[in-house]
Amino acid sequence: MKQASGLRILALALTFLPLAQGASAQSVAEFYKGKTLEILVPSVPGGDYDLRGRLISRHMGRLIPGNPQLVVKNIPGGIGLAAANQLYRVSPRDGTVLHMIFQNMPVLQAIGAKGVQFDVREFGWIGNTTNSPNVINSWHTTGITKIEDVYTKELAVGAPGAASTSYVYPAALNQTVGTKFKVVTGYGGGAQVDLAMERGEVGGRGSNSWASWKAGHPHWLTEKKIHILVQIGLTRAKDLPDVPLMFELAKNDDDRAFLKFLSSDMGISRAVVTTPGVPEARLTALRKAFMDTMADAEFLADAAKTQRDIEPSSGEEALEIAKSMIEASPRVLERVKEILEPVSK
Numbered sequence: 001m002k003q004a005s006g007l008r009i010l011a012l013a014l015t016f017l018p019l020a021q022g023a024s025a026q027s028v029a030e031f032y033k034g035k036t037l038e039i040l041v042p043s044v045p046g047g048d049y050d051l052r053g054r055l056i057s058r059h060m061g062r063l064i065p066g067n068p069q070l071v072v073k074n075i076p077g078g079i080g081l082a083a084a085n086q087l088y089r090v091s092p093r094d095g096t097v098l099h100m101i102f103q104n105m106p107v108l109q110a111i112g113a114k115g116v117q118f119d120v121r122e123f124g125w126i127g128n129t130t131n132s133p134n135v136i137n138s139w140h141t142t143g144i145t146k147i148e149d150v151y152t153k154e155l156a157v158g159a160p161g162a163a164s165t166s167y168v169y170p171a172a173l174n175q176t177v178g179t180k181f182k183v184v185t186g187y188g189g190g191a192q193v194d195l196a197m198e199r200g201e202v203g204g205r206g207s208n209s210w211a212s213w214k215a216g217h218p219h220w221l222t223e224k225k226i227h228i229l230v231q232i233g234l235t236r237a238k239d240l241p242d243v244p245l246m247f248e249l250a251k252n253d254d255d256r257a258f259l260k261f262l263s264s265d266m267g268i269s270r271a272v273v274t275t276p277g278v279p280e281a282r283l284t285a286l287r288k289a290f291m292d293t294m295a296d297a298e299f300l301a302d303a304a305k306t307q308r309d310i311e312p313s314s315g316e317e318a319l320e321i322a323k324s325m326i327e328a329s330p331r332v333l334e335r336v337k338e339i340l341e342p343v344s345k
Contacts, residue, residue, distance in 0.1 A: 028285045031095075032066030039072045039272075040091075040099040042083035044189050048212035048308075050074065052129055052270055053100045055308055056290075059299040063289040070098075076189065079163040080105060081115045088118035093277035095286060098126065101273050103265040104165055106325035111337045113163060121326060122276035124283045125319040127290040129270040130311045132211035133233030135243070136169055136181075137226045142203040147229040147244060150179040158193035158202040159185045163340060166193070166206030169232055169246065171339045172262055176255040181206070197226075204229075209269065210237055215307030233266040254331075261332045267313060267321040287315045 041053045050072070057070035075083040080102030091097040106120045136157065138144040144155050150173075159166030162185055170181035184202050187193045194217070196202045210231065213221060220226045231237060232246045247259035272290060274283065293299050294312035303310050 027065070028281050029065035031282065032064055032068040035066070035068040035096060037061070037064075037068050037070045037095075038091075038097045039070055040083045040087060040097065041072055041074045042076060042080040042100065042102050043074065044076050044191070045074055047190050048209050048216070049100045049102070049270065051215075051306060052308055055299070055303060055306060056129075056272065056293065058302060059296060060289055060293045063292045063296065065285055065289075068096075078115055079108075079161045081108070081117075081163075085115070085117040087123070087273070087275055091275050093275040095124075095274055095278040095282035097275060098286075099123075099273050101268070101271055103269045103271070104163065104168070106265060106268070106322045107168075107262075107336060108163060108340075110326050110328060110333055111340055113340060119276075120273075120322045121319070123273040123322075124275065124278045124286070125268075125315040125322065126272040126274060126283075126286050127294070127315045128268050128313045128318045129272070129294065130209075130211055130309050131233070131266055131269060131313065132209050132309055132311065133231040133237050133240070133245075133266055134165060134169070134207045134269070135210045135213065135228045135231045135240075136173075136204065136206060137208065137213070137228050138204040139197045139202075140225050140227065141200065144203065144229070145227045147179070147249065150181060150229065151177075152180070154180040154182050155204055156182040156184050156202045157204040157206040158187050158196050159183050159206040160187050160189055160193070161185050164207070165232075166190075166208075168207075168262060168336075168339060169230075170206045172259060173230070173246065173249065175335075175339065176259060177249045177251060207232070210240065211309040214309070218307070232263050234260070234263055257329070258332055258335045261325070261328055261336070264321065265325060268318045271318045273318075283315075290315070 039053045039057055041050045043049050053072045057072050061068050061070045084105050087099045109116050157170055167183050170183050173179040174181055193205045228243050230246050231240055231243050247256050250256035250259050
């Protein structure tokens with residue numbers, strides 16, 4: 001009986017072996033043919049992350065083997081945590097779900113912030129669309145036109161929440177260089193902060209991409225409705241040569257290291273990731289399709305039409321930045337925790 005049972009098991013194994021071999025031998029093009037891929041966007045429609053996700057969705061599919069369709073799905077909530085957690089915990093790990101990840105996710109993971117249910121080092125980093133710096137701005141009615149003004153005069157700036165860069169940057173400057181930013185949280189997103197500035201509820205915005213200002217409100221720049229006080233990045237933007245970088249304001253080496261850490265995620269400021277566990281061939285294909293898209297003439301013409309700046313970097317480069325932030329020095333991370341204490345417990 002035992003021998004007969006063993007023979008039946010062997011026969012079943014031999015029956016299913018060709019099916020397993022066929023599945024493993026399936027090409028990337030065969031897998032993606034006829035499929036629809038999702039791009040999760042962690043914000044409401046209309047912002048820079050959303051517009052970039054939709055821009056990519058219109059072009060990248062024709063450069064992925066098998067030519068799948070791409071659609072955007074907005075999942076706002078938790079300052080980006082809702083979408084990142086869904087990608088890590090719920091989405092199929094097969095390369096059919098992409099995500100325009102918020103740049104502050106590595107910071108929140110590094111400090112052990114509540115609500116983090118992912119490890120950014122395990123995501124499949126596909127590429128980053130731009131390294132345009134973030135900026136802090138004032139509204140013209142405040143009379144504040146440069147960062148030095150905020151050393152002596154309070155400036156209320158709007159922020160979606162206490163874990164957003166709109167909160168972190170002003171709070172870090174208050175702690176290190178003695179600025180007098182008052183951060184007003186609770187807005188649903190950047191667009192709501194913009195409206196609050198126009199209504200006079202706040203006198204500025206705690207953070208926004210410089211590229212986003214140029215694309216979304218160019219008339220505010222030409223009419224001097226907003227003033228750029230400081231930029232957050234590792235190098236000054238070519239068209240902001242006289243606006244200081246945040247870490248340049250530091251008064252000592254310890255503060256400089258801290259502010260540089262907060263600035264280093266600009267290398268993943270508009271990055272695309274996928275789930276952990278995607279087969280290597282598919283991840284490689286997605287990375288190649290992404291970089292091909294960033295150089296594609298139709299894509300670049302569309303990007304210019306929608307005023308999205310494109311300065312791409314590879315998925316491998318983005319992954320290294322995310323890893324470096326998780327592995328930052330304990331002293332730096334302790335200082336970040338002090339600022340983000342409300343969300344790190």
